[in-house]
Amino acid sequence: MDKLGLxxxxxxxxxxxxxxxxxxAALGKRxxxxxxxxxxxxxxxxxxFILVLLFGKGQFxxxxxxxxxxxxxxxxxxxxxxxxxxxxxxxxxLVALMAALVGQMLMSTVIDHFGLFxxxxxPIGWERILGLVFLLAGMAWSSKAKCPDPINESG
Numbered sequence: 001m002d003k004l005g006l007x008x009x010x011x012x013x014x015x016x017x018x019x020x021x022x023x024x025a026a027l028g029k030r031x032x033x034x035x036x037x038x039x040x041x042x043x044x045x046x047x048x049f050i051l052v053l054l055f056g057k058g059q060f061x062x063x064x065x066x067x068x069x070x071x072x073x074x075x076x077x078x079x080x081x082x083x084x085x086x087x088x089x090x091x092x093x094l095v096a097l098m099a100a101l102v103g104q105m106l107m108s109t110v111i112d113h114f115g116l117f118x119x120x121x122x123p124i125g126w127e128r129i130l131g132l133v134f135l136l137a138g139m140a141w142s143s144k145a146k147c148p149d150p151i152n153e154s155g
Contacts, residue, residue: 018093024081025088037082041074091143098139105135 001009020040028036052060063071080100087096109128115121 018097020081021084021088021093021096024085028085029089033082033085036085037078040081041078095139095143098135098142102135102139105132 024036024040027039030036031039084096084100087099091099109124109132111117111119112122113124
């Protein structure tokens with residue numbers, strides 16, 4: 001797949017995250033946050049199992065030769081899903097996803113800069129720093145509309 005195709009696929013992944021958050025939050029209100037996270041991961045696991053059976057060409061058993069730190073991705077994903085289930089009803093979809101995005105961008109910058117987790121090192125430049133500043137400003141500005149400061153609230 002070429003770079004444009006990957007970018008478009010990633011945008012669709014972002015669309016899926018935006019849709020997933022309120023769907024999981026609504027389920028979480030009905031059955032509980034952890035329970036909704038479990039349902040989310042089970043349905044996702046079933047879908048992936050079917051896709052692997054139909055289209056998989058990798059070597060699944062090679063997972064046992066992989067370093068153990070490479071196994072924690074699902075746990076990190078579960079943490080994110082449950083966090084979004086808890087945050088979305090209170091913060092709104094935009095602010096919850098922006099907050100998650102800020103965390104992703106800050107950690108991504110560190111990972112890229114130091115070349116962690118087998119990623120090629122990409123030094124932090126002023127362009128990346130400026131992008132992070134704009135992202136933080138956008139999150140702060142957007143969150144004011146949904147999350148008023150309870151200390152300064154009148155009434």
